[in-house]
Amino acid sequence: MFGAMIHGEHDVRFEERPDPVIEEPTDAVVRTVATCVCGSDLWRYRGIAPVDSPTPIGHEYVGVVEEIGSQVTGVRPGDLVVGGFTTSDNTCPVCRKGMQSACLHAADYDGCQAQYIRVMNASGTLVTIPDTPDTALMPSLLALSDVMCTGWHAAVSAGVEPGCTAVVVGDGAVGLCAVLAAQQLGAEKVIAMSRHADRQAIARQFGATHIIPERGDEGVARVRDLTDGIGADAVLECVGTADSVDQALRSVRPGGQVGWVGVPHVEGLPLGRMFRRNIGLRGGIAPVRAYLDDLLARVMDGRIDPGRVFTLTLPLSQVAEGYAAMDERRTVKTMLIP
Amino acid sequence: MFGAMIHGEHDVRFEERPDPVIEEPTDAVVRTVATCVCGSDLWRYRGIAPVDSPTPIGHEYVGVVEEIGSQVTGVRPGDLVVGGFTTSDNTCPVCRKGMQSACLHAADYDGCQAQYIRVMNASGTLVTIPDTPDTALMPSLLALSDVMCTGWHAAVSAGVEPGCTAVVVGDGAVGLCAVLAAQQLGAEKVIAMSRHADRQAIARQFGATHIIPERGDEGVARVRDLTDGIGADAVLECVGTADSVDQALRSVRPGGQVGWVGVPHVEGLPLGRMFRRNIGLRGGIAPVRAYLDDLLARVMDGRIDPGRVFTLTLPLSQVAEGYAAMDERRTVKTMLIP
Ligand SMILES: [Zn+2]
Ligand SMILES: [Zn+2]
Numbered sequence: 001m002f003g004a005m006i007h008g009e010h011d012v013r014f015e016e017r018p019d020p021v022i023e024e025p026t027d028a029v030v031r032t033v034a035t036c037v038c039g040s041d042l043w044r045y046r047g048i049a050p051v052d053s054p055t056p057i058g059h060e061y062v063g064v065v066e067e068i069g070s071q072v073t074g075v076r077p078g079d080l081v082v083g084g085f086t087t088s089d090n091t092c093p094v095c096r097k098g099m100q101s102a103c104l105h106a107a108d109y110d111g112c113q114a115q116y117i118r119v120m121n122a123s124g125t126l127v128t129i130p131d132t133p134d135t136a137l138m139p140s141l142l143a144l145s146d147v148m149c150t151g152w153h154a155a156v157s158a159g160v161e162p163g164c165t166a167v168v169v170g171d172g173a174v175g176l177c178a179v180l181a182a183q184q185l186g187a188e189k190v191i192a193m194s195r196h197a198d199r200q201a202i203a204r205q206f207g208a209t210h211i212i213p214e215r216g217d218e219g220v221a222r223v224r225d226l227t228d229g230i231g232a233d234a235v236l237e238c239v240g241t242a243d244s245v246d247q248a249l250r251s252v253r254p255g256g257q258v259g260w261v262g263v264p265h266v267e268g269l270p271l272g273r274m275f276r277r278n279i280g281l282r283g284g285i286a287p288v289r290a291y292l293d294d295l296l297a298r299v300m301d302g303r304i305d306p307g308r309v310f311t312l313t314l315p316l317s318q319v320a321e322g323y324a325a326m327d328e329r330r331t332v333k334t335m336l337i338p
Numbered sequence: 339m340f341g342a343m344i345h346g347e348h349d350v351r352f353e354e355r356p357d358p359v360i361e362e363p364t365d366a367v368v369r370t371v372a373t374c375v376c377g378s379d380l381w382r383y384r385g386i387a388p389v390d391s392p393t394p395i396g397h398e399y400v401g402v403v404e405e406i407g408s409q410v411t412g413v414r415p416g417d418l419v420v421g422g423f424t425t426s427d428n429t430c431p432v433c434r435k436g437m438q439s440a441c442l443h444a445a446d447y448d449g450c451q452a453q454y455i456r457v458m459n460a461s462g463t464l465v466t467i468p469d470t471p472d473t474a475l476m477p478s479l480l481a482l483s484d485v486m487c488t489g490w491h492a493a494v495s496a497g498v499e500p501g502c503t504a505v506v507v508g509d510g511a512v513g514l515c516a517v518l519a520a521q522q523l524g525a526e527k528v529i530a531m532s533r534h535a536d537r538q539a540i541a542r543q544f545g546a547t548h549i550i551p552e553r554g555d556e557g558v559a560r561v562r563d564l565t566d567g568i569g570a571d572a573v574l575e576c577v578g579t580a581d582s583v584d585q586a587l588r589s590v591r592p593g594g595q596v597g598w599v600g601v602p603h604v605e606g607l608p609l610g611r612m613f614r615r616n617i618g619l620r621g622g623i624a625p626v627r628a629y630l631d632d633l634l635a636r637v638m639d640g641r642i643d644p645g646r647v648f649t650l651t652l653p654l655s656q657v658a659e660g661y662a663a664m665d666e667r668r669t670v671k672t673m674l675i676p
Contacts, residue, residue, distance in 0.1 A: 278621065
């Protein structure tokens with residue numbers, strides 16, 4: 001089969017790779033119907049994270065089950081499925097607590113930007129998409145594999161509840177999905193911090209009631225203007241840089257919560273200030289499996305359409321261009337079709 | 339009047355001080371019925387926090403209202419009252435969100451280990467104790483001024499809920515009250531980490547189902563033995579040292595929460611690990627006023643008896659001995675009667 005390999009900075013190639021096979025009785029092999037490029041893939045593409053040797057890449061997919069191991073239950077060959085960006089058995093004590101991203105038997109994919117994918121922990125990871133969905137739903141189904149569930153996790157971790165005010169820091173695909181999540185969870189004001197007109201437009205479609213293009217002190221002041229001068233109840237941190245984490249911590253009110261889902265690249269946190277102001281911090285790697293059933297139902301009945309974040313679709317063979325377009329911000333997120 | 343002044347390390351004196359008076363129309367003057375020494379007072383007593391000049395000390399009390407300013411409502415002269423260790427107007431936007439410890443008009447006491455106390459923000463701070471309570475209830479009423487509400491805040495911040503497993507790090511008065519809070523909030527297992535037999539006994543009276551005397555790796559291993567190998571749902575951090583915060587963060591399961599109420603004396607936190615494991619951190623200075631009504635009712639009808647933490651009672655004139663006894667761990671907490 002063919003799939004994407006990252007060789008180094010700005011160097012992703014569509015190459016022949018070994019066909020995945022069932023290695024464990026808990027594995028499935030899935031034929032990819034749609035996959036995509038993640039903002040987190042760009043860390044290596046941009047040379048910020050090292051690439052020691054050519055490596056398969058990608059961790060999001062919708063596909064059709066080709067083959068299952070002898071112990072796989074719940075999915076059958078021919079099923080159209082979606083799986084999260086980490087695999088989980090969904091039965092261990094950590095999974096039973098709903099934190100499948102820290103499953104005691106978690107295992108990573110060997111590159112999902114490929115024609116076929118080996119899915120470990122298949123029973124606990126894959127969810128069958130009921131009926132045959134309209135093709136128009138495919139982008140939204142694919143978004144469930146990572147960004148929509150990650151944005152949802154930001155909202156849950158930040159404690160978004162009906163009537164609250166939520167600020168979303170970050171206007172990438174995850175940030176936009178976080179706006180949608182905050183709207184769905186009943187936030188009365190959903191404030192998107194975004195400087196890009198195209199992303200602001202999607203944020204508004206997703207339910208943002210206010211857009212703040214300013215950052216730093218000015219951004220904090222704008223948030224306070226909208227929140228009785230005290231900051232927001234819930235702040236959804238969807239970037240992970242020192243600046244964005246700082247923006248998030250300064251935008252939340254005393255007693256409020258920051259839900260962070262952007263992998264943190266920060267030196268430290270203002271712990272004394274957080275303690276004095278009772279600022280909570282929760283979140284991390286999203287437990288996709290915990291949210292999949294609910295969010296799949298919301299996609300199927302049209303309550304959410306997170307697929308709007310895919311502003312470019314390419315054949316999988318043009319994966320290199322898919323990366324370049326995201327790197328240069330010509331698209332929010334690239335969908336790839338084998 | 340007479341009250342306690344701290345002059346420096348191991349030097350607290352009972353001295354003549356000016357009688358407090360109404361300075362603002364929102365003030366009240368309270369005649370102290372009972373006051374006490376706080377673990378946080380010991381930072382200065384032990385020379386860890388500096389004492390630049392002789393300073394009035396203490397921030398916990400039950401008393402009788404002597405006089406009120408022209409704008410004070412809700413309490414009247416003659417009322418027996420309890421107030422939290424910070425004052426709050428209970429009307430500003432932050433107070434309305436339930437985080438009265440960060441009130442926009444917060445003001446600190448000028449020493450409550452005294453015969454009389456000036457209470458600023460009296461309407462928003464003082465709560466009248468109904469009827470005339472049995473003298474035996476006095477220690478428990480006094481505990482509402484700080485330690486019981488602070489322990490409660492640890493439990494709320496850690497997300498204690500019915501059926502969960504809670505670990506309490508710290509066996510001082512706050513830690514013991516946190517055990518009681520976890521029990522009241524329905525935790526199924528309440529694990530107290532304590533090495534002192536006298537404190538273990540109080541922890542058991544307060545509802546601890548398990549005692550772990552070990553610390554460090556051994557303590558973490560003991561917690562895991564009791565939690566399917568994954569750690570506790572909720573950890574209540576009631577000390578604030580680097581060691582205790584580390585103990586707390588390592589005792590919580592993936593997706594669990596640490597509620598911290600011990601003023602943090604830490605350099606930093608293991609943010610990468612917290613993110614990967616989705617460990618939440620909430621808490622800070624307790625909003626006493628948010629909990630007072632509920633906890634007062636629980637004291638009055640006998641559901642809780644946090645006064646057990648006062649294992650020594652002295653006349654206020656012997657305040658110096660009250661500090662020494664706590665410093666030397668001869669008592670959990672010292673009550674002082676003017
Ligand atoms: Zn698991
Ligand atoms: Zn206030």
